[in-house]
Amino acid sequence: MNLTTALARLLIFPGLLFAVPAAWFFLWVERKAVALMQGRVGPPFMQPFFDFIKLLGKSTPPRSGVGGLLMRAWPLIAVSAAAGAVGLLPVLPSSGGFEGDLILLLALLELPSMCIIAAGFSSRSIFGEIGSAREAVLSVAYNVVFLLAIVSIAASQHTFRLESLAALPASPMRWLGVLALLVCLPAKLHLNPFSLPNAEQEIYSGPMVEYAGPELAMWELSHGLEWVAATGLVATLAAPYITIWWLAALVFVGLMFAIVLALSTLASATARLAIDTTVRFYWQCTLIFAVLAVSSALFMRLRS
Amino acid sequence: MNLWNKLMCYSRRHSPWLFHMNSGSCNGCDIELVASLTPRYDAEQLGVRLEGSPRHADILCITGPVTHNAVKAIHTVYDQVLGPKAVVAIGSCPATTNVFIDSRTLDGPLNKHIPVDVFVPGCPPRPDAIIQGVAKAAEILAARGNNPPATEIVIAETPAEVQP
Numbered sequence: 323m324n325l326t327t328a329l330a331r332l333l334i335f336p337g338l339l340f341a342v343p344a345a346w347f348f349l350w351v352e353r354k355a356v357a358l359m360q361g362r363v364g365p366p367f368m369q370p371f372f373d374f375i376k377l378l379g380k381s382t383p384p385r386s387g388v389g390g391l392l393m394r395a396w397p398l399i400a401v402s403a404a405a406g407a408v409g410l411l412p413v414l415p416s417s418g419g420f421e422g423d424l425i426l427l428l429a430l431l432e433l434p435s436m437c438i439i440a441a442g443f444s445s446r447s448i449f450g451e452i453g454s455a456r457e458a459v460l461s462v463a464y465n466v467v468f469l470l471a472i473v474s475i476a477a478s479q480h481t482f483r484l485e486s487l488a489a490l491p492a493s494p495m496r497w498l499g500v501l502a503l504l505v506c507l508p509a510k511l512h513l514n515p516f517s518l519p520n521a522e523q524e525i526y527s528g529p530m531v532e533y534a535g536p537e538l539a540m541w542e543l544s545h546g547l548e549w550v551a552a553t554g555l556v557a558t559l560a561a562p563y564i565t566i567w568w569l570a571a572l573v574f575v576g577l578m579f580a581i582v583l584a585l586s587t588l589a590s591a592t593a594r595l596a597i598d599t600t601v602r603f604y605w606q607c608t609l610i611f612a613v614l615a616v617s618s619a620l621f622m623r624l625r626s
Numbered sequence: 627m628n629l630w631n632k633l634m635c636y637s638r639r640h641s642p643w644l645f646h647m648n649s650g651s652c653n654g655c656d657i658e659l660v661a662s663l664t665p666r667y668d669a670e671q672l673g674v675r676l677e678g679s680p681r682h683a684d685i686l687c688i689t690g691p692v693t694h695n696a697v698k699a700i701h702t703v704y705d706q707v708l709g710p711k712a713v714v715a716i717g718s719c720p721a722t723t724n725v726f727i728d729s730r731t732l733d734g735p736l737n738k739h740i741p742v743d744v745f746v747p748g749c750p751p752r753p754d755a756i757i758q759g760v761a762k763a764a765e766i767l768a769a770r771g772n773n774p775p776a777t778e779i780v781i782a783e784t785p786a787e788v789q790p
Binding site for chain 2: 353357364365369371375383523525526527532538
């Protein structure tokens with residue numbers, strides 16, 4: 323991959339030029355799906371865009387010292403990490419990539435939630451700190467399953483390179499891994515029933531409580547980009563390998579849309595679970611599932 | 627007015643985020659405010675979102691006749707809402723203190739303490755009236771931008787009753 327293609331991937335497709343409108347679109351789909359499930363009409367199509375522009379025009383509270391500097395930095399780090407994760411997705415066939423880019427993608431996907439934890443604690447608000455503590459506990463619970471699912475997929479197909487994973491025919495092991503990833507997505511995207519860290523009714527949106535104006539706009543954008551990156555990862559692993567580039571892009575976007583719709587419907591149909599129930603769910607039910615996947619993947623690898 | 631300002635104006639009009647505050651209300655207006663977000667009235671079509679934190683809000687919705695205990699809280703919350711902002715007084719209580727007038731526990735009406743942009747009269751006002759008040763406040767917000775609040779007061783008329 324030379325510099326031009328790398329830049330084109332980061333800035334145009336599937337990078338920023340595609341990802342930012344896609345992020346707003348997915349945020350709209352999320353709200354619209356919830357509204358339709360509740361029998362409402364819901365927000366207009368351009369709503370997340372209007373929200374973003376309006377937030378850019380609001381003022382921010384004065385912040386001083388290192389704490390203030392950090393509070394300004396966290397949303398920017400989160401946005402750049404999520405945008406980088408989207409840029410790594412191998413949507414177009416033979417678009418490059420390097421050995422081990424799956425690991426970098428996972429690290430970049432994890433960075434926004436780290437930023438949320440840090441932002442809640444640096445805001446010094448009691449609600450922010452509770453939200454951050456919950457986010458930390460949740461992240462420990464689902465990440466074990468999430469990482470084991472990725473490891474089982476990579477082990478069964480002998481590669482950590484996204485491009486080759488997308489090109490290889492899917493094995494039954496991979497479908498098991500994709501299913502485990504899908505179970506983790508609601509927690510990763512803070513959706514019901516695992517929306518404890520930003521619970522609107524109990525802790526006033528948690529770590530975001532002290533953020534306002536352009537900083538809040540960056541958080542909204544990073545949340546949208548996380549949607550694109552996380553659903554894009556699952557779409558990459560689940561999509562069939564197509565060499566015609568426009569068809570590949572179309573299938574990719576269609577799959578992402580389907581996942582967003584399914585997750586939003588699940589979010590509107592369920593209520594928020596308590597933290598102990600959430601942790602128990604991930605540790606007891608899904609961990610067994612993920613450990614099975616990894617052990618059978620390793621077994622298959624030893625046998626072959 | 628250049629393109630960016632026009633876009634900003636349009637966005638402000640289409641994305642009013644509310645923060646709801648009770649200053650000693652009987653809960654009647656609070657119930658009606660929440661009812662305006664329910665499926666029958668669905669204020670989200672106008673981009674309305676009820677926020678938990680005053681930091682996120684554009685429009686401060688205050689119900690209740692302003693008790694002595696609430697005055698300090700009103701000032702704190704008003705300062706926490708960041709500019710450009712608007713204030714909507716929901717119900718007859720914040721406008722006139724209603725039936726509690728001359729009570730020794732009150733320090734109302736609301737515009738003694740903070741500048742109010744829109745009054746929505748009624749005891750309690752219908753959800754349609756509240757939505758109209760919020761829409762008017764969003765228009766005022768868009769027209770005003772970052773300038774200080776004007777002294778002119780808008781009274782939202784109760785729309786003709788629509789029987790469901």
